Amino acid sequence: MNDSTLQESDYTAAETAEFRTVMSDCTTALSGALRACAPDGQWQPTSTSLVGQLTEADELLDQMYRRLGETRRAIRQIDSRARQRFLVRSVPSQSEPDDPTG
Template sequence: MHRLPSLTTDDYTPEERQEFRVLMDAAAAQWAATVKRSAPDGIWVPTRADFLDQLGEADELVDALYRSLGALRKGIGAIDSTARRRFLDRARPAPPGPDSTP
């Protein structure tokens, strides 16, 4: 079975690897702050007494985490897409030159 070559660490520029770290660090800090605020001891502590209000509060929390994850995935996807494009450009055979015979 023929295996296609795949990306390696070397396919990402140092700047892309740094950008990835910045994205992950920012996301982790945001998650930590959210957890600290919403579940200080690992247990969710709603700020509202009414159950329906708690459902709304939970929705807000989930939405905030969802948006954060979406932004992170988008950023990582852009980095990966750029590296993959470069990789495929290198892996693509050069087109035949004008001196080539069919």
């Protein structure tokens, strides 16, 4: 029986470093965006009109959504490489035919 759960050992040192960099970059970008619009933890729009505030909110959310999406894609790529290696190791080779005589 093969356990299909990836383990820490399935990831290379480079992938571990890449994952940590991707997450650090993401949290830094999100923190910066939040500090710019909510320095005291409360959103402080620069526009006084509701329409302007809605536009600011949309821009902020779009920026955060893009960054989170980029981060998720990068993590999926890292995970996919590890899973591919795991599957290559786990699946028996099909190059040798089964012995029909049993």
